[in-house]
Amino acid sequence: MKEILNEADRGSRVFLFGSAAKKEYVLTSDIDVLILTRLKPNEVIAKLRKEGFDEPFEFHVVDEKMFRLYKQFVRELGEI
Numbered sequence: 001m002k003e004i005l006n007e008a009d010r011g012s013r014v015f016l017f018g019s020a021a022k023k024e025y026v027l028t029s030d031i032d033v034l035i036l037t038r039l040k041p042n043e044v045i046a047k048l049r050k051e052g053f054d055e056p057f058e059f060h061v062v063d064e065k066m067f068r069l070y071k072q073f074v075r076e077l078g079e080i
Helices: 002-008 041-050 064-073
Strands: 013-017 031-036 057-062 077-079
Touching (some): 002 041, 031 064, 041 057, 057 064
Parallel strands (some): 031 057
Antiparallel strands (some): 013 031, 013 077
């Protein structure tokens, strides 16, 4: 995933959060992925879906400003 994003934006960063990051993942859980990038969210999601990253992934594509907000409220945020 990170390699795919870095092809278009070398500064992209990828983080795992939510139940998967807290190791509370169950079969019905989604996998929350936070993507920090300068790219447009719809382009990032379309590219990842095309590469096969579909369910159960839930993508949250943000810029630097929104990333700082996420960091205030998300306790488990592990960079991939």
